[in-house]
Amino acid sequence: MEYVRRYSLENKISFDPFDLQADISQSTFYRHANKLIKKDADVRNFLRGGLDALGDMNISVKRDYLNENEEWQIDATKYDFMCLNEMGEPQRYEAIGMIDVASGKLVYELAESPNSYANVRLLKKAFLKMGRPGYIKGDNGKDYVSKHFQGVLARLGVSYIAAAPFKGYQKGVIERAHGVMQNFFENLPGFIGHNAGERIKKENEALEKSKRLSGVKTNITNLLTKAEMQATIDRYCERKSKFSKDVDSGWFDERVFGKSYGRVLNAGGININNMIYQSLELYKNLKIGDSVEVIEDIDDISKMYVYAKGEFVCVVEDDERQNISAEKLKKAKKEYHKENIAPVKNYIKSLRDEKDAYYKKIAKQNLDEKMK
Structure with missing residues (x-):
């Protein structure tokens, strides 16, 4: 119809959508249109993805020009395995x-x-195994552009380049590595499949229906612990990468991998998260009232x-407080909130709901009385 409309417009004749006439047959039009689609990439991209696809050139070239440790890529993926955590739970x-x-x-x-601490620990491992990169490419996720992660990179003099939103191919090397790594471990206990369909199949294979428990995270048994799985992945990376010992x-x-805090030195020391840190060395080098950065x-x-x-x-x-990791402290705060704060909030909410239900009932009774 659009072809006929344009034909009518160019030839200055009336256009009647109920009486379509043109200088070619419909089959001839389709034949020429298919030739155009095969020949013209812009037409093909527009028909597949609309206007957005016209700007998505996705130019790629063989990347032999990159030197080792010139570009690193970082990304996270949901691991297709169940492991046992520190509590022995899947x-x-x-x-x-x-x-x-x-x-x-x-x-x-x-x-x-995914969080800034996990990213920083990965960064630390990568530095020790692979050296120092020219720059790191990742996405715009909050954990990668966080003050913590970016601060560590800045202190070490490493640049970060964020890929454009929805342009996965800009960090396609690490995304392909995810798939290869996940497929490699499919035979290990705890594999739950790469999608919902495979997950259901794996769960069905694990245990007969009569013995399955409701409410559990998985019925798959003989799971590896997180530490065992991490060691297995590390071994995989060692064999695949052949890291240099030099x-x-x-x-x-x-000293630069933690979160950074700006503080003013006082006589009692330095207060971070309600903890007082002190050293006599402070007062040999600084004066009370001096501004410091604490990592x-x-x-x-x-x-x-x-x-x-x-x-x-x-x-x-x-x-x-010695030998406690930052993550353990964060986890302890969460557990305290779950055990002590959350129940109080829930109780307050239940009282509010009870009050609202009472007044709603009274309002309904008043309305019923009025309608009589």
Whole structure:
């Protein structure tokens, strides 16, 4: 119809949608249209994806021009396995990966959920195994553009390039690595399938219907622990990457991987999250009232690293809290909220609901009386 309309417009004749006439037959039109679609990529892209597809050129070239450790890519994926957590319960983890585009060397870290601490631990592992990258490419996820993750990169002098939204091909190397890694481990216990259909099939294979338990995360047995699965993934990466034992780590600084806090030095020390950190070294190098930057130790919250004007000053400690990781502290806060705060909130909500139900009942009775 559109062809006929345009034909009528160009030839200055009336257009009647109920009496379509043109200079060619319908079959001739389709034949020529198919030739055009095959020949013209813009027409083909428009018909497949509309206007958005016209700007999506997706140009790709052979990437031999990249040198090793010039571009790394980072991304997270839901891991298609159930593992046993620290409590011995089945849990599905996120697999966060980092790959060097030129060499294909890669590392992975399992985490309960994508977060800046998990990303930083992966970053630390990658630095020690692969060296130092020119830049890292990832997406615009909040964990990658967070102050914590970006602060660590800035302190180490590594740039971050965010891929455009919905342009997965811009970090396609790490996304393909996810698929290869997931497929490689399909025979391990705990594999739950790559999609919902495979998940149902795996669960059905695990146990006969009469013995299945309702409400459990999985009926699959003989699960590996998280530590065992992480060791298996590390072994996979070692064999695939053939890491060098002579990686330059002279530039590497263990003290820069934690979150950063700006504070003012006072006589009592430095207060971070209601914890007091103190050291006599502070007052040998600084004056009370001086501004400092404090960076946490992600493996031991009893320690903080103090910097002034970009220069390291000293380590400050809280002796009451030693050898507790930042993640464990975060988890303890969540558990406290779940056990103590959430029940109170739920109780308050139940009282509010009860009150609202009472007044709603009274209002309905009043309305019924009025309608009599």
